[in-house]
Amino acid sequence: MKAILSIAKKDLRLMFRDKGDVFFTFVFPMLMAVLFGFVFGGQGGGSKITLALVNESGSKVAASLADDLAKDESFEVTRAETRDAAIAAVRAGKAAAAVVLPASIEEGAGAMFGGGGMEIDCIIDPTRRAEAGLIQGKLNELAFRQFPRMMADPAQSKRMFDQMRASIESSKDLSPGQKLAGAALAAAGESFSRSLSPETAEGAGTDASAGGFSPVQVKLEELPKRKGGPRSSFDVSTPVGMVWGIAGCVGAFAASLVVERSRGTLARLRLAPISRMHFLAGKGLACFITALLVQALLIMLAVAGFRCAIAQPAMLAVGCTMAAFGFTGLAMLIAGLCKTEAEANGAGRGALLVLALIGGGTIPLFFMPPVLQTLSYASPFRWAVLAIEGPFWRDTAVSDQIAPLAILCAIGIGGFLVGARLGALREAR
Amino acid sequence: MFPRRMRGAHHAECVRYATNPVLALRDIRKAFGSTVAVEGLSLEVRQGEVFGLLGPNGAGKSTTIGIATGLLAPDAGSVDLLGLGSPTNPRVRMHLGLAPQEITLYGELTARENLLFLADLYGLAGAKTRVDELLALVELDTRADERTAGFSGGMKRRLNLAAALVHDPQLVLLDEPTAGVDPQSRNRILELVRTLASRGKTIVYTTHYMEEAAKICDRVGIVDHGRMLDVGTVAELIARHGGNSTVTVERDGAEVRVVTADPVAEVARQFASGGVTGVRIDRADLESVFLALTGRSLRE
Numbered sequence: 241m242k243a244i245l246s247i248a249k250k251d252l253r254l255m256f257r258d259k260g261d262v263f264f265t266f267v268f269p270m271l272m273a274v275l276f277g278f279v280f281g282g283q284g285g286g287s288k289i290t291l292a293l294v295n296e297s298g299s300k301v302a303a304s305l306a307d308d309l310a311k312d313e314s315f316e317v318t319r320a321e322t323r324d325a326a327i328a329a330v331r332a333g334k335a336a337a338a339v340v341l342p343a344s345i346e347e348g349a350g351a352m353f354g355g356g357g358m359e360i361d362c363i364i365d366p367t368r369r370a371e372a373g374l375i376q377g378k379l380n381e382l383a384f385r386q387f388p389r390m391m392a393d394p395a396q397s398k399r400m401f402d403q404m405r406a407s408i409e410s411s412k413d414l415s416p417g418q419k420l421a422g423a424a425l426a427a428a429g430e431s432f433s434r435s436l437s438p439e440t441a442e443g444a445g446t447d448a449s450a451g452g453f454s455p456v457q458v459k460l461e462e463l464p465k466r467k468g469g470p471r472s473s474f475d476v477s478t479p480v481g482m483v484w485g486i487a488g489c490v491g492a493f494a495a496s497l498v499v500e501r502s503r504g505t506l507a508r509l510r511l512a513p514i515s516r517m518h519f520l521a522g523k524g525l526a527c528f529i530t531a532l533l534v535q536a537l538l539i540m541l542a543v544a545g546f547r548c549a550i551a552q553p554a555m556l557a558v559g560c561t562m563a564a565f566g567f568t569g570l571a572m573l574i575a576g577l578c579k580t581e582a583e584a585n586g587a588g589r590g591a592l593l594v595l596a597l598i599g600g601g602t603i604p605l606f607f608m609p610p611v612l613q614t615l616s617y618a619s620p621f622r623w624a625v626l627a628i629e630g631p632f633w634r635d636t637a638v639s640d641q642i643a644p645l646a647i648l649c650a651i652g653i654g655g656f657l658v659g660a661r662l663g664a665l666r667e668a669r
Numbered sequence: 670m671f672p673r674r675m676r677g678a679h680h681a682e683c684v685r686y687a688t689n690p691v692l693a694l695r696d697i698r699k700a701f702g703s704t705v706a707v708e709g710l711s712l713e714v715r716q717g718e719v720f721g722l723l724g725p726n727g728a729g730k731s732t733t734i735g736i737a738t739g740l741l742a743p744d745a746g747s748v749d750l751l752g753l754g755s756p757t758n759p760r761v762r763m764h765l766g767l768a769p770q771e772i773t774l775y776g777e778l779t780a781r782e783n784l785l786f787l788a789d790l791y792g793l794a795g796a797k798t799r800v801d802e803l804l805a806l807v808e809l810d811t812r813a814d815e816r817t818a819g820f821s822g823g824m825k826r827r828l829n830l831a832a833a834l835v836h837d838p839q840l841v842l843l844d845e846p847t848a849g850v851d852p853q854s855r856n857r858i859l860e861l862v863r864t865l866a867s868r869g870k871t872i873v874y875t876t877h878y879m880e881e882a883a884k885i886c887d888r889v890g891i892v893d894h895g896r897m898l899d900v901g902t903v904a905e906l907i908a909r910h911g912g913n914s915t916v917t918v919e920r921d922g923a924e925v926r927v928v929t930a931d932p933v934a935e936v937a938r939q940f941a942s943g944g945v946t947g948v949r950i951d952r953a954d955l956e957s958v959f960l961a962l963t964g965r966s967l968r969e
Contacts, residue, residue: 246789250775250782257777257816504771507740508832511767512790513759667740 243514247522248529255492255530265488266534273481273538277474277546288316289371292326292335295319299346301358301386306341308382314374327363330463336368337375348457357457358383366462366472376458383456474546475633478538483601483624485534486563490571491589493527497575498584501666520660524568531564535628548633555631555641563624566648569655570620576662595619623647689752691716691840691871692737692765697746699732699895706732707743707895714840714873719866721886722875723955729895730875731770734844737873738767751839763791765840766833770848772825773832776818780809780828783817784835791836803831807861823854830861840871847881859885879955889955891962898962903955910961911953919947 255261295306310317318335320326326338340361348359360379364372408419500506500523509519539556542548550556574591578584596602598612599621616622626644630636690713699707707729714720722730735741736748739756748755756762774783781800788796804810807827812820817828826846833841843862847855862885866872876882882889883903890900899906914932918925918939929935932950939945960966 242792243790246786250778250786253782254775254777504769504773505775507735507738507769508767508773508787509790510740511738511762511765512787512836513763513792514790515759 243512243518244522244525247509247519248525251493251496251523251526252529254496255526258492261488261492265485265492265530266537268488269481269483269485269534269538270541272484273474273477273541276477276480277472289314289337289368289375290316290318290335291375292320292329292338293317294321294323294326294338294340296323296343297341297345302341302345305345305360305382305386308385309339309379312378312382314378323361327463330363330365336365336371338363339375339379358386360456360458362458362460364460364462372460376460379458380456383458472546472548474542474548476629478542478546478548479625479628479632480601482535482538482560482628483563483599483621484596485538486531486567486624487592487596487601487621489527489530489534489564490567490574491585491592493523493530493568494571494574494578494588495581495584497523497571497663498578498588499581501575501663502579502581506667516660516664520572520656520663524572524656527568527571528564531567532560535560535564539632550631551633551635552631552638555638556628558645559627559631559641562645562648562652563627565652566620566624566650566655567652569652569659571655572659572663573655574659576659576666579666596621599623600625620648620651623651689749690714691751692873693749694733694737695747695749697733697736697743697748699729699736699741699743705895707736710746710892710895710897712890712897712900714871715888717866717869717871718887719862719872719874719885721882721889722873722892723877723879723882723886723889723959724875724892725877728877728892730877730892731844732895733892734767734769734842734873734875737842738762738765763836764838765842766836766838767842768830768833768844768846770844772829774817774825774828777816779814779816780804780820781813783828784832787832787835793836799835799837803834806834806864807831808857821854823850823857826850826854826858827861830858834865838870840873841865842873844875845877846874847876847878855881879959883955891955891959893959893963899958906955906958907953909958911955911957912961914953915951917949917951918945920944921946 255265291309293306293309295302306317309315318329320329320338323338323340326335326340329335330338338361340363342359342361345358345360348357360383362375362379364375405423408414408423411419500509506519510516539550539560543550574588575584578588596619598615599619600616601619601621623644627641627648630641630644692714693712695711697707697710698705710729710733712720712722712733722733724730732741736743737750737756739748739750739758739762742757748757750756750761751764753761753764756765775786778786781804784800784803785796788800793799801810801813804813807830809824809828809831812824817825820828826849830843830846833843846862847858850858859881862872862874866885866887874882874886886903888900888902889906891898891906899909901909913928913930916927916929916932916935916939918927920939921944927935927939932952936948936950939948956966
């Protein structure tokens, strides 16, 4: 055991003294996690904001508002049949927010002189908080734009002023004199609205909020926390970064094993009273420890820096351990397959890159087209991402985490055995 | 200083040392594919001697060393180390130290860290003291805490040699230990080898430099095309294969060459006849031996 620890200690020391290995193992994955976090969070681009729109009202005002939303250059609007369907689109990442025009929208608009207002529900993806302000502002603007139209529409205008008159008459707080004055005001307003043409209504201003008057009420809420939904974009990007970190370890340690063989240091070590398995176990232990370290570092960054909350800490520890184990076996396999340092650094790291690309190491699996999703089953990255994502933010049932954990375990054992055998054959030559 | 894990077997093994050759290779054959690297090679290395394996590049010296370490399995033949059996057994193998032809050091570790790491692998007690001794022996004690990547070729070679000695082995295999170093560093390494021999180490030294073999080896084995052509002291080999010496005499501006088995007597005879203005003796050397044994020069 002491020999194994000595080899692991030596390898860790060598790794931390190699600036390239430190960068690709620790710094690069952090950059990936942060960069993808911002990209997934919608803070990095200037593209249109996707909205899932539900019109629960059959009213003219709702239809007009829906049309305005669809025409607005800031938005790309897809229609949803129901509120649940719109929320599902947000959960699936297909829309940044669900905008619901409720059945009561016309009634609310009509009651604006009676303390009511046009209510709009907006359910936002928490990973797209940066866009929430813009969405809310735009909804207010477009909703206000409906009032002059309502005034210019005789039927809507009449309904609105009728409601106003009914509200004044039924009020117990107003004196008879005040009720009379209110009725006169309603009559004057109605007369004025009749004089408005649709053209002048289109050109009317939208600032009607002065004096505490709130005719538009955009109710903004975040998508309710639910199993299987990321709470922030860093929930998604952190496991990806972690897997890149592990891949960095794999590249570094596979290359170091090939270097030991090609430069002759392995021959010297094998003269010591240690078996080949001792040697490989020492190398593997160093890779395993580094893989755990980089994962711990990224988890700390996510929790402390981006306020990510871990759904299942114990299972995450298991997932990280198995990911480190599986990829350590992969390092052994790559080392066994590569004959020279150039092969290990070129073909070995290249193969890792391809596996990362198809396994969800760059783009999350759920963003991938179906063909790539199928291909991803062949990539250890897929299983590592799933083993980490599940307990990190998906809050996946433990029974669903067994498959990725078992596959990583099999990759670890298989990679170690096959890599050891291939290495032995190379040494014999 | 025996490694902790070896002490129990130490006494019985010491008894065997006295009665057996330190290293015995018998009828070794090794081929890599269709290339035969070693064919029917036998040799015995005695306790405390510096045994030279002399031959051109590709003669099979390094393959022989690989087989002697137990890291390379021969296709045929047997290897015995200290009468303990085959060095493929790690417990037997730990009695030998190897300085391979390549520099087998970790460039990002310091000289001290390199040696301490190896000492850890052997489970040495008092590793720090032993490492300090070795660093002093190879004159690297003042550079002990520098990373070896910055060392000169000669310094790396000396540390490479020190790494072979960490566990105080009985037999030290030095595979081309002066390859690629300057003459000054070469001399230091040769002195180091003599120092080790004077301390009772048995050394197998491979080289293709006949001057080195002649200078430090007690016995030399001439190897070519994977075969051991002859073994003996330098004098014995020259006597057997070197042929006569050539005495060149200058007299009255002319040179006269005389081939003789006794050059000293010939010089005396020439001086006695008078008129000699210059004389040179070209003795047979290992180059002549190699030429006689293989029909070609060692440097070809």
